[in-house]
Amino acid sequence: xxxxxxxxxxxxxxxxxxxxxxxxxxxxxxxxxxxxxxxxxxxxxxxxxxxxxxxxxxxxxxxxxxxxxxxxxxxxxxxxxxxxxxxxxxxxxxxxxxxxxxxxxxxxxxxxxxxxxxxxxxxxxxxxxxxxxxxxxxxxxxxxxxxxxxxxxxxxxxxxxxxxxxxxxxxxxxxxxxxxxxxxxxxxxxxxxxxxxxxxxxxxxxxxxxxxxxxxxxxxxxxxxxxxxxxxxxxxxxxxxxxxxxxxxxxxxxxxxxxxxxxxxxxxxxxxxxxxxxxxxxxxxxxxxxxxxxxxxxxxxxxxxxxxxxxxxxxxxxxxxxxxxxxxxxxxxxxxxxxxxxxxxxxxxxxxxxxxxxxxxxxxxxxxxxxxxxxxxxxxxxxxxxxxxxxxxxxxxxxxxxxxxxxxxxxxxxxxxxxxxxxxxxxxxxxxxxxxxxxxxxxxxxxxxxxxxxxxxxxxxxxxxxxxxxxxxxxxxxxxxxxxxxxxxxxxxxxxxxxxxxxxxxxxxxxxxxx
Numbered sequence: 001x002x003x004x005x006x007x008x009x010x011x012x013x014x015x016x017x018x019x020x021x022x023x024x025x026x027x028x029x030x031x032x033x034x035x036x037x038x039x040x041x042x043x044x045x046x047x048x049x050x051x052x053x054x055x056x057x058x059x060x061x062x063x064x065x066x067x068x069x070x071x072x073x074x075x076x077x078x079x080x081x082x083x084x085x086x087x088x089x090x091x092x093x094x095x096x097x098x099x100x101x102x103x104x105x106x107x108x109x110x111x112x113x114x115x116x117x118x119x120x121x122x123x124x125x126x127x128x129x130x131x132x133x134x135x136x137x138x139x140x141x142x143x144x145x146x147x148x149x150x151x152x153x154x155x156x157x158x159x160x161x162x163x164x165x166x167x168x169x170x171x172x173x174x175x176x177x178x179x180x181x182x183x184x185x186x187x188x189x190x191x192x193x194x195x196x197x198x199x200x201x202x203x204x205x206x207x208x209x210x211x212x213x214x215x216x217x218x219x220x221x222x223x224x225x226x227x228x229x230x231x232x233x234x235x236x237x238x239x240x241x242x243x244x245x246x247x248x249x250x251x252x253x254x255x256x257x258x259x260x261x262x263x264x265x266x267x268x269x270x271x272x273x274x275x276x277x278x279x280x281x282x283x284x285x286x287x288x289x290x291x292x293x294x295x296x297x298x299x300x301x302x303x304x305x306x307x308x309x310x311x312x313x314x315x316x317x318x319x320x321x322x323x324x325x326x327x328x329x330x331x332x333x334x335x336x337x338x339x340x341x342x343x344x345x346x347x348x349x350x351x352x353x354x355x356x357x358x359x360x361x362x363x364x365x366x367x368x369x370x371x372x373x374x375x376x377x378x379x380x381x382x383x384x385x386x387x388x389x390x391x392x393x394x395x396x397x398x399x400x401x402x403x404x405x406x407x408x409x410x411x412x413x414x415x416x417x418x419x420x421x422x423x424x425x426x427x428x429x430x431x432x433x434x435x436x437x438x439x440x441x442x443x444x445x446x447x448x449x450x451x452x453x454x455x456x457x458x459x460x461x462x463x464x465x466x467x468x469x470x471x472x473x474x475x476x477x478x479x480x481x482x483x484x485x486x487x488x489x490x491x492x493x494x495x496x497x498x499x500x501x502x503x504x505x506x507x508x509x510x511x512x513x514x515x
């Protein structure tokens with residue numbers, strides 16, 4: 001099994017994915033253990049002084065003015081975890097919780113939080129045991145970080161609340177810890193606060209969304225190329241010299257991907273045949289511009305994620321010179337903005353894919369394809385309602401594109417009077433990514449059927465990459481043209497084909513790696 005070593009300088013997106021989705025094991029480096037011990041010495045020294053220090057010997061948030069004596073500090077740390085574990089609603093997905101915990105452990109290992117090495121080790125042990133705390137959908141305003149979600153994770157470390165075992169069964173957290181030989185932690189000064197005060201949930205969801213969108217944007221380039229081919233469009237608009245004079249990197253990459261998929265096609269460039277056209281419709285001709293803008297948006301979001309992955313997000317923080325200082329680094333604005341930006345770009349990619357699908361189904365605009373790609377139009381409805389489903393998904397994506405980060409709702413007696421709503425931005429992006437997968441799958445389903453119908457004429461042959469897609473998608477159980485049948489299973493298979501990356505994998509042996 002892959003092992004991720006955590007030091008003091010952060011982590012990588014690949015390591016987050018490995019832990020969250022592939023159950024990679026975590027090891028703390030000697031460097032991290034030394035940094036943890038050094039920071040803890042500073043916190044212990046401050047705790048012994050009579051002067052109050054926020055997070056060490058005071059209350060929290062709007063209650064920070066109260067000095068807490070040594071006899072109540074352990075209770076204070078327990079209480080903040082218990083009281084902040086106030087989430088409601090459905091459970092959050094296992095991969096999100098694992099990413100959340102791992103990223104909080106990443107910050108703990110930076111040596112800027114004052115958490116003892118044994119607490120950090122317990123966090124790693126819980127993840128390595130496959131124990132997943134129950135975290136709920138609602139409870140984070142994205143400032144001070146993802147408080148309620150992280151509190152539910154900290155509750156598990158204390159042996160309280162519910163968690164899911166590696167077998168998927170829910171049990172009391174104390175039972176699961178005992179079954180794996182893990183002792184519950186007894187929190188000391190600052191430790192409860194340090195376990196709760198971070199943007200880890202929204203960052204984890206950003207990292208996973210970027211990984212999924214990377215596959216989806218390649219898939220969308222493929223389906224756009226197949227639609228262009230089925231519509232007898234021209235690939236001249238994909239020429240590198242045209243995109244070089246508007247030098248957006250994502251646009252050039254998308255055009256190059258489409259051109260690679262269409263190489264060797266006998267279907268493209270028929271504008272001057274029986275039904276002359278001067279230009280293809282925008283949804284076909286401008287596919288690289290729209291997908292490319294989304295790719296450039298992803299590049300910016302990836303830069304933000306890389307900076308966050310190298311960050312230590314906590315309040316207060318322990319500095320190397322011995323100071324423990326309050327700060328505002330827990331605010332989720334940098335992450336929230338790009339989460340919302342990605343949802344906007346994804347919605348537009350879904351929208352243009354749906355327009356191409358609709359064009360394939362409309363006999364007045366499809367240049368000779370049967371109405372709705374039906375076998376016997378009138379008796380058969382073909383893919384009419386598949387496009388309805390796709391349109392419904394596009395409509396939802398437009399709603400999900402409304403920014404969460406433009407909102408703010410005050411809390412904590414106006415101490416936390418401006419919040420990021422980054423968790424909400426991340427949650428809706430996850431839905432948007434799932435919707436986009438389905439939208440691309442419907443275009444794939446329609447485009448492959450259209451190409452097969454088009455190629456019933458021996459004079460027309462698809463590109464080698466298209467043939468590879470047709471062979472792979474049919475082998476995956478997605479049926480081709482024919483009389484009407486129960487369509488939902490076919491669409492589900494097409495969705496799986498896109499979601500797993502099988503579509504990209506089918507093309508790349510022919511085209512080489514796509515950008």
